[in-house]
Amino acid sequence: xxxxxxxxxxxxxxxxxxxxxxxxxxxxxxxxxxxxxxxxxxxxxxxxxxxxxxxxxxxxxxxxxxxxxxxxxxxxxxxxxxxxxxxxxxxxxxxxxxxxxxxxxxxxxxxxxxxxxxxxxx
Numbered sequence: 001x002x003x004x005x006x007x008x009x010x011x012x013x014x015x016x017x018x019x020x021x022x023x024x025x026x027x028x029x030x031x032x033x034x035x036x037x038x039x040x041x042x043x044x045x046x047x048x049x050x051x052x053x054x055x056x057x058x059x060x061x062x063x064x065x066x067x068x069x070x071x072x073x074x075x076x077x078x079x080x081x082x083x084x085x086x087x088x089x090x091x092x093x094x095x096x097x098x099x100x101x102x103x104x105x106x107x108x109x110x111x112x113x114x115x116x117x118x119x120x121x122x
Contacts, residue, residue, distance in 0.1 A: 015041045061112065066103025074099045 023033075023036025075095045082091065 001097040015045070060104060063100065063106035063107055065111065066106035067099055067105065070099045070102040071095070074102065 007053055018037045018041050022034045022036070022041070025034030026038060027034075050068070075091075078095050078098070079086075
């Protein structure tokens, strides 16, 4: 009897409901509204997974701040140079390559040497 009392009610997992609503809306022509339900669930599920190829992502350095810093100006420059009517995937590919190169240079030429001035933990 004590075992029955200690059972906690299960909380309903809403991710499948949100996915179903999102997919239904997308296939019925309400793409933007469907993505509001669909995309966050997929992105969070993707982000919570452990990916083997990401385990060695930092072998060239920590590029996160450099990507944050350089992505917008590079993206705007690429659109300005090749035109806004160019295929978006081509724009993305060019932007990713240039941004990663600048982030790599930023890490090795500025950020890594600057860490040498950081006081040691006590």
